[in-house]
Amino acid sequence: MTVNEMKTPDARTETPDSRVDASLRVPLLALFGGAAFWLVAGSVLAMIASIKFHAPAFLAACSWLTYGRVQPAADDALLYGFCIPAGLGVALWLFAQLGQAPLRGAIVPVVAAKLWHLGVLIGLAGILSGNSTGFAWLEFPRAGSVVLFFAYLLLALWAMINFAARHERALFPSHWFLVAALFWFLWIYSTANLFLVACPVRGVVQFAINSWFANNLLFVWLALVGIGAAFYFLPKFSGRPLQSYYLSLFAFGTLVLFGTWCGIPPGAPLPAWMPALSSVAATLTVVPVLAIGVIAWQTVCGSNHCKLKGGSFCFIRFGTLSFVLSSLMLIATACPRISRVTEFTWFGPAQTQLQLYGFFAMTMFGAIYHLLPRVVGFDWPFPKLARVHFWLSLSGVLLLVLPLAIGGVVQGLKLNHPEIGFMDALKATLPFLRVSTIGLMLLLFGNLLFALNIFGLAFVWEKALVKKVFAAVTAPLETEGEAGSASASLRRDKEVWT
Amino acid sequence: MKNGALVFLAAFVALGGSWCGFVLAPQLQLGGMKQTIILNSSEVYPVGRPGGANLGLQAYRANGCAACHTKQVRQDGVACDLILINAGTNRMAVQTAALAVNPALAGLIGSRQTILHNASKADVDAAGGKISAAGGKAEISVIATGPDIARGWGLRGSVAEDFLYDNPVQPGSLRAGPDLADEGTRLPDINWQLVHLYAPRSLIEGSMMPPYRYLFEVRKIGRKPSPEALMLPPDLAVAGCEIVPTPEAKELAEYLLSLRVDTSLPDAPVTPPGGSRAAAGGELTSSQTGAGEDAMFARGRAVYGSLCGLCHGNDGLGKPGQVPPLAGSEWVNAKGVQRLARISLAGLNGRIQVGGRDWNLSMAAMGAALSDADLADVLTYVRQSWGNQAGAVTADEVLAVRAAIGARPQPMTGDQLKSVSE
Numbered sequence: 025m026t027v028n029e030m031k032t033p034d035a036r037t038e039t040p041d042s043r044v045d046a047s048l049r050v051p052l053l054a055l056f057g058g059a060a061f062w063l064v065a066g067s068v069l070a071m072i073a074s075i076k077f078h079a080p081a082f083l084a085a086c087s088w089l090t091y092g093r094v095q096p097a098a099d100d101a102l103l104y105g106f107c108i109p110a111g112l113g114v115a116l117w118l119f120a121q122l123g124q125a126p127l128r129g130a131i132v133p134v135v136a137a138k139l140w141h142l143g144v145l146i147g148l149a150g151i152l153s154g155n156s157t158g159f160a161w162l163e164f165p166r167a168g169s170v171v172l173f174f175a176y177l178l179l180a181l182w183a184m185i186n187f188a189a190r191h192e193r194a195l196f197p198s199h200w201f202l203v204a205a206l207f208w209f210l211w212i213y214s215t216a217n218l219f220l221v222a223c224p225v226r227g228v229v230q231f232a233i234n235s236w237f238a239n240n241l242l243f244v245w246l247a248l249v250g251i252g253a254a255f256y257f258l259p260k261f262s263g264r265p266l267q268s269y270y271l272s273l274f275a276f277g278t279l280v281l282f283g284t285w286c287g288i289p290p291g292a293p294l295p296a297w298m299p300a301l302s303s304v305a306a307t308l309t310v311v312p313v314l315a316i317g318v319i320a321w322q323t324v325c326g327s328n329h330c331k332l333k334g335g336s337f338c339f340i341r342f343g344t345l346s347f348v349l350s351s352l353m354l355i356a357t358a359c360p361r362i363s364r365v366t367e368f369t370w371f372g373p374a375q376t377q378l379q380l381y382g383f384f385a386m387t388m389f390g391a392i393y394h395l396l397p398r399v400v401g402f403d404w405p406f407p408k409l410a411r412v413h414f415w416l417s418l419s420g421v422l423l424l425v426l427p428l429a430i431g432g433v434v435q436g437l438k439l440n441h442p443e444i445g446f447m448d449a450l451k452a453t454l455p456f457l458r459v460s461t462i463g464l465m466l467l468l469f470g471n472l473l474f475a476l477n478i479f480g481l482a483f484v485w486e487k488a489l490v491k492k493v494f495a496a497v498t499a500p501l502e503t504e505g506e507a508g509s510a511s512a513s514l515r516r517d518k519e520v521w522t
Numbered sequence: 523m524k525n526g527a528l529v530f531l532a533a534f535v536a537l538g539g540s541w542c543g544f545v546l547a548p549q550l551q552l553g554g555m556k557q558t559i560i561l562n563s564s565e566v567y568p569v570g571r572p573g574g575a576n577l578g579l580q581a582y583r584a585n586g587c588a589a590c591h592t593k594q595v596r597q598d599g600v601a602c603d604l605i606l607i608n609a610g611t612n613r614m615a616v617q618t619a620a621l622a623v624n625p626a627l628a629g630l631i632g633s634r635q636t637i638l639h640n641a642s643k644a645d646v647d648a649a650g651g652k653i654s655a656a657g658g659k660a661e662i663s664v665i666a667t668g669p670d671i672a673r674g675w676g677l678r679g680s681v682a683e684d685f686l687y688d689n690p691v692q693p694g695s696l697r698a699g700p701d702l703a704d705e706g707t708r709l710p711d712i713n714w715q716l717v718h719l720y721a722p723r724s725l726i727e728g729s730m731m732p733p734y735r736y737l738f739e740v741r742k743i744g745r746k747p748s749p750e751a752l753m754l755p756p757d758l759a760v761a762g763c764e765i766v767p768t769p770e771a772k773e774l775a776e777y778l779l780s781l782r783v784d785t786s787l788p789d790a791p792v793t794p795p796g797g798s799r800a801a802a803g804g805e806l807t808s809s810q811t812g813a814g815e816d817a818m819f820a821r822g823r824a825v826y827g828s829l830c831g832l833c834h835g836n837d838g839l840g841k842p843g844q845v846p847p848l849a850g851s852e853w854v855n856a857k858g859v860q861r862l863a864r865i866s867l868a869g870l871n872g873r874i875q876v877g878g879r880d881w882n883l884s885m886a887a888m889g890a891a892l893s894d895a896d897l898a899d900v901l902t903y904v905r906q907s908w909g910n911q912a913g914a915v916t917a918d919e920v921l922a923v924r925a926a927i928g929a930r931p932q933p934m935t936g937d938q939l940k941s942v943s944e
Contacts, residue, residue: 076732080722084732091732092586154584158690195526204533211537215545220690227555228682229548230691236544273529280533284540291596293680293693295551298544368592368697439697442672446700447728453698454730 045399047126048117051133052399053482055113056392058141060475062105063385065148067468069098074461077454088152096163097151102380103161103242104172105144108209109137110388111249112179115202117395118256119183122198123190129182136178143171157221159230161238169217176213180206197272201252204280205245212240228294239287242379243354247279247347250387251316254344257391258323261337267322275315282308290360291367299360306358313351320344338414339390346382346421350375353429365440370453371432374425381467382421389413389474396481402488405480409473416470423463431456558683561786564893570687571780578777581770583690585734592694593703595783597679598668600791602646604638608659616658623649663793664786676704676783678792684783699731706782710836713753715775716767721758737771740764749842822903825896830888830904838908845883846876849908858944859915862901863923864934866892874936887933894920 073095075082083089120127127133147168150156156163164172183206187199216237219225225233259266266272285305288298324341353375356362366372393410397403404410431453438449557566571579582588604623609616609632620627620637627637637660638649646662653660666678680703685691709715714725720738722729740763741748750772751764759765767775786792826836830848834840838849848854853862853876869887873880888897894917901920905912 077730080730080732082732085735087585087736090585090734090736092589095589096586151586156583156586158583158588158692160588160695195529199526200529200533203530204537207534208537211541215541219545219549224689225549225553227552227686227688228691229552230689231685231693232548232552233545234691236540240540276529277532277536280536281539284537285543288544289695291594293594293682293684294548295682298548301543367596368594368695368701370696370698372695435697440669442669446673447726450698450730451728 042401043126044120044124046401047128047130048120048399049130049401049485051116051127051130051137052113052396053485054134054137055109055116055140056396056478057482058137058144059106059109059113060471060478062101062109062141062144063471064468064475066098066101066105067464067471069094069101070464071461071468073098074457074464077457078461087154093152093154093156096156096160097148099161099376099380100151100163101144101148102385104147104164105141107246107380107384107388108176109140110392111205111246111253111384112140112176112183113137114253114388114391114395115206115249116179116183116186117391117399118198118202118253119187119190122192122196122256123187124192125186125190127186128189132182133179136175136182139171139178140175143168143175146171159216159220159234159237161241162216162220162234166217166221169213169221173210173213173217176209180210196256197266197269197276198252198256200273200276201248201255204276205248205252208240208248209245212237212245228292231292232288232294232298235287235289235292240284242376243286243351244280244283246379246384247283247351250343250347250384251275251279253391254320254340254347254387257336257340257394258320258344261340262324264323267319271315271319275312275319278308278315279312282306283312286354286358289367290358290363303358303360306355309351309355313348313355316344317348320348335410335414336390336394339386339393339417342414342418343383343387343390346378346386350378350383353378365436366432367436369432369436369439370428370456371436374428374432377428378421378425381417382425386417386421389417392478396478400481400485402481402484404477405484406473406477409477413470413473413477416466416473420463420466420470423466424460425463427456427459427463431460552682555682555686557686558787558789561788561791563896565896567785567787568683568686572776574773574776575780576777577769578773578775578780579688581737581774582777583692585774587702588692588694590694590696590698590731591700591702592697593701593781594680594693595670595676595678595701595703596668597666597671597790599666600643601640601665601667602638602643603636603663603665604641604646604649604653605661605663606632606635606637606653606658607661610657610659612657615656616653619652619656619658623652664791666790666792670701673700674704674708675701676707677794678783678786678790680783681787681790683787683789702778702781704781704783706779707784710779712772712775712779712835715778716771717752717754719771719775720752720765720767721754724755724758734771737768737774739766739768741766819899819903819906821896822899822901823907825892825900826903830900838904838910846874846879846881848904849910851876851910853939854904855910855912856944857912859901859905859919860923860942860944861939862905863897863915863920864927864931864939864942866897866901867920867924868927868931869933870935871933872935874939885933887931889924889931894918894924 072083072089073091076084076091076094087093116127116133143164145168147164150165150168151163155165157165162169184203187203216233219233220230220237224230255266255272282305286302286309288294288302290299290303292299320341353371357366357371357375393404434456435449435453438444438452439446557568559565560567570576606616606620624638627635637653638646641649643664650660650662668679670676671678680693684703685693709718718725718731719734721733722731723733738752740760743762743764748764748766751766754765784792784794786794834845834848838847840847853865856862865885867887867889870883870885873882875881892900897920898915898917901915904910905915
């Protein structure tokens with residue numbers, strides 16, 4: 025047996041021990057349920073923002089729904105509302121699966137999940153009421169950020185305690201990615217809030233820290249969690265070991281080494297060494313991105329059984345492909361010559377949406393579609409809608425990202441010719457923006473189907489739980505054996521809770 | 523994996539490295555940043571924004587203006603001109619030197635002649651050295667280049683100093699609307715800004731900016747119409763009502779007017795058009811070339827626009843009920859400048875009569891923000907604009923008043939002023 029085979033999760037690691045899955049039931053429903061809600065809310069906000077490019081006066085009389093508030097709220101709802109809790113839920117599940125140990129003290133992650141979603145609610149209300157901090161990707165006002173930070177701290181601590189107590193001591197590639205991500209968010213989020221919001225530094229130092237934070241959250245954190253999950257699911261679905269263990273170690277190392285230094289735009293009004301260093305780092309980031317692409321390609325290709333056609337596997341393959349593409353877009357914009365055209369245009373939002381939605385959200389959808397039925401113990405109520413969700417998301421991402429990217433390049437080329445009036449350059453982007461509204465609409469429909477499935481599953485589970493409790497309460501006259509089994513299963517559920 | 527701890531330790535170091543690089547190092551390098559002296563002047567940059575504009579920055583943040591507007595001018599490079607100021611005593615030598623620098627020069631050279639055009643900084647420096655060796659005196663004029671600058675979005679690229687007093691710093695990352703770094707120079711009329719906020723399409727055809735109606739109140743016109751009501755085109759006017767900007771709207775507009783990128787700094791030298799402000803360049807530059815009333819007047823207008831005009835208006839009419847007019851004011855048009863200089867140096871507090879009306883106001887002292895020369899220029903501008911026809915003011919006169927009132931004067935009152943002879 026080679027190292028590769030030993031260190032890769034295979035059928036044996038997905039334990040038949042239902043205790044592991046059952047222990048995660050309530051925390052994951054709490055995390056994913058709220059995440060699904062914010063996903064839909066974010067889509068609705070993004071639609072409102074996008075419609076304003078068809079009719080600027082749409083909902084303009086309401087200060088809560090002005091473009092400058094709705095747009096960041098939509099972005100933050102997707103990132104903080106969906107991506108981060110979904111990533112944390114998947115990380116909890118992966119730790120439990122890979123460590124072969126049931127989650128202990130499940131009440132803590134449940135409380136943390138509720139707290140997190142409360143923080144998102146406070147944050148979004150803060151943005152919409154005009155209390156945004158004004159920093160990109162850190163718009164949530166202080167009250168929301170504090171709640172989010174402690175919710176995350178609680179979840180991360182609990183995940184790490186359970187990681188330390190794992191039964192299966194072997195470390196898998198997913199472990200490095202996820203542990204690094206758990207830790208890194210705390211660092212960047214506290215730094216950004218401390219130096220930008222709580223006791224702000226002066227002048228452009230704010231810009232430097234904001235750029236560093238945004239890059240490390242949007243690129244590095246999402247990559248660590250998303251790729252960490254993909255490195256578990258890709259081998260699992262394709263039935264082949266990860267190709268290879270050492271290459272993934274190399275990809276991990278180079279990603280944290282180079283990726284963390286990207287993000288300072290080449291034209292930034294900062295001392296020249298910062299953008300220059302960032303450009304160099306971005307160029308070197310090609311290495312981990314291509315390495316991850318090669319690993320995924322070699323792991324997936326040659327597998328002859330693609331389980332769940334159109335389901336989880338497709339989501340995760342599309343996600344990994346989007347990761348490579350969005351990262352290459354990011355790297356391209358760090359090159360000064362390309363940045364001259366793409367900076368300040370719609371190309372940037374196109375890249376961000378591909379990263380957030382095409383890569384991360386898609387990977388999380390795939391993971392959740394796979395793991396949640398196992399955890400809850402019921403099948404998806406509408407399995408066909410999951411497949412529809414995939415095709416809606418796929419076409420939605422394409423129709424959102426492609427027009428924005430092309431429109432951005434057109435806009436950039438026109439802006440670089442001062443003889444072309446600004447309004448003409450702006451008008452040239454409008455057809456592209458309007459097509460992207462269709463993409464957002466498809467994404468909204470897809471997200472609704474996802475939420476429908478999640479809430480349906482939660483409902484089925486709750487109904488069964490109520491039935492069980494009802495049976496246990498109203499069955500004292502039944503034969504002892506049956507009542508015993510009912511109360512035993514109730515006791516099991518109780519154990520899960522506490 | 524036996525070396526799990528080693529992997530995590532290495533990852534920790536790698537992650538922490540970027541924190542040191544892009545959080546710690548910028549703070550060490552720039553955290554203690556101070557104001558810079560504007561090239562060839564005694565002014566410092568940046569000076570804080572006036573109070574209303576500072577509040578306006580928060581309105582800019584709260585309404586997410588940065589979602590569509592950047593405040594960063596990008597600059598490609600510079601193009602320099604070398605202009606002969608004074609041929610000196612040995613015209614022949616200077617003529618030879620100039621021809622050696624630029625053989626295409628035709629005929630005899632005279633003063634104010636451009637010797638080199640659109641050249642690099644190094645070429646111009648070298649050529650200037652030759653001219654001054656021959657006894658001539660030349661001036662370098664620096665023009666920033668790039669599409670943003672060609673669009674009129676600023677005189678030079680944005681630099682770190684421009685953001686020193688902003689909190690939060692919102693440079694923006696998308697231009698769904700124009701760059702606003704130099705909005706105050708481009709569109710200095712506050713009424714234009716307010717109408718544009720209220721109904722963007724009434725001023726810019728096809729604008730995609732949402733109308734910010736919620737920043738305005740629609741009021742029934744009472745017995746006394748509000749002096750602040752917007753002057754709207756007839757199709758937007760509401761019968762029997764007036765549209766009055768809320769304080770937030772006014773502050774936002776004041777903030778927009780305070781945005782400008784037109785100072786020449788050591789790390790971003792540039793020559794303002796018309797040489798109105800001191801020219802940029804090395805030691806060759808003579809300060810205030812082409813002196814005389816024209817240059818002083820233009821310079822005064824620039825200072826007025828960036829400072830005084832925010833309250834007194836670019837038309838010098840002030841704001842009814844709040845800020846007294848400068849046009850036709852007896853204080854401005856007085857024979858001497860003793861009183862006027864005192865008002866601007868020390869500020870003003872309390873009741874004062876201007877143009878036959880009583881005002882109760884509080885005006886900030888400008889003595890710390892403006893040099894004697896600047897103040898002289900701006901007072902000259904004020905005394906000779908909008909129908910005012912008083913005499914020019916010199917820097918010496920300002921200096922004398924400054925010396926008389928001491929280093930940290932209290933704001934003047936109307937009665938105190940009256941006790942000072944004109």
